[in-house]
Amino acid sequence: xxxxxxxxxxxxxxxxxxxxxxxxxxxxxxxxxxxxxxxxxxxxxxxxxxxxxxxxxxxxxxxxxxxxxxxxxxxxxxxxxxxxxxxxxxxxxxxxxxxxxxxxxxxxxxxxxxxxxxxxxxxxxx
Amino acid sequence: xxxxxxxxxxxxxxxxxxxxxxxxxxxxxxxxxxxxxxxxxxxxxxxxxxxxxxxxxxxxxxxxxxxxxxxxxxxxxxxxxxxxxxxxxxxxxxxxxxxxxxxxxxxxxxxxxxxxxxxxxxxxxx
DNA sequence: CTTGACCTTGACGTTGACGTCAACGATTAG
DNA sequence: CTAATCGTTGACGTCAACGTCAAGGTCAAG
Numbered sequence: 001x002x003x004x005x006x007x008x009x010x011x012x013x014x015x016x017x018x019x020x021x022x023x024x025x026x027x028x029x030x031x032x033x034x035x036x037x038x039x040x041x042x043x044x045x046x047x048x049x050x051x052x053x054x055x056x057x058x059x060x061x062x063x064x065x066x067x068x069x070x071x072x073x074x075x076x077x078x079x080x081x082x083x084x085x086x087x088x089x090x091x092x093x094x095x096x097x098x099x100x101x102x103x104x105x106x107x108x109x110x111x112x113x114x115x116x117x118x119x120x121x122x123x124x125x126x
Numbered sequence: 127x128x129x130x131x132x133x134x135x136x137x138x139x140x141x142x143x144x145x146x147x148x149x150x151x152x153x154x155x156x157x158x159x160x161x162x163x164x165x166x167x168x169x170x171x172x173x174x175x176x177x178x179x180x181x182x183x184x185x186x187x188x189x190x191x192x193x194x195x196x197x198x199x200x201x202x203x204x205x206x207x208x209x210x211x212x213x214x215x216x217x218x219x220x221x222x223x224x225x226x227x228x229x230x231x232x233x234x235x236x237x238x239x240x241x242x243x244x245x246x247x248x249x250x251x252x
Numbered sequence: 253c254t255t256g257a258c259c260t261t262g263a264c265g266t267t268g269a270c271g272t273c274a275a276c277g278a279t280t281a282g
Numbered sequence: 283c284t285a286a287t288c289g290t291t292g293a294c295g296t297c298a299a300c301g302t303c304a305a306g307g308t309c310a311a312g
Binding site: 139141142144145149159160161179184185186 | 268269270271272277278279
């Protein structure tokens, strides 16, 4: 299939697909007229990339998963490099959550100081 | 005092101060030679801006606080506009925390699937 | 033949808060 | 007088993941 169809089926823009190729994540064969040619395995790659992106991974983070898939594995997380990225991202997310919780406490304290009673109206647990 | 001293005392770069001025957050008087001239109240403004920035506010978010201070109030959060920003930011932070918790669960699930037992090694509560 | 839908590469725009020159003027110490 | 240190106004660079033209090539249908 060509880039337009892959884009439609994967739910991304053609620009994104060309960008992925430029970043070395999605190499494309070319047909005689210069058009990029893709197959089902490429769709799988894009799907993997997208699902990683939606959980906050960067394209660089996605690289090991893509390479794992291209190496013939059934899943992108079947390789130790991918698992390592998972662990690193988990730590990053935990750090971000801690930072946000700290900020939330700061802002809530300031808010209650400036406007007592206001804080009661919101909450993470809500 | 001039821009260099204010920068040192506030712990920011002169570039940042000029940027704040450009954004209308820190208007500066000019001495006869064209140099920016600041006083203690300006230091207070910068301090306010910085403390807001460190809890994740944008310069635009900081605007009401700065205007509140310039209006003669003892604190930047003494005005209803500031309080409103606090509430909005609190909601934003809560939303971000929810998003991150969702991502954390996703990644943790993927990790445990790819490498059972790995998840046990980390945690937000740690 | 011509339209229209598809494809190509190249290159600039977006966002926030500055960093980092460049090229120049002002002030002060020696 | 001169160097050192400060100040000034542009204006481009940074970072990620594309969006959005521009200018053109390709191909099937009518």
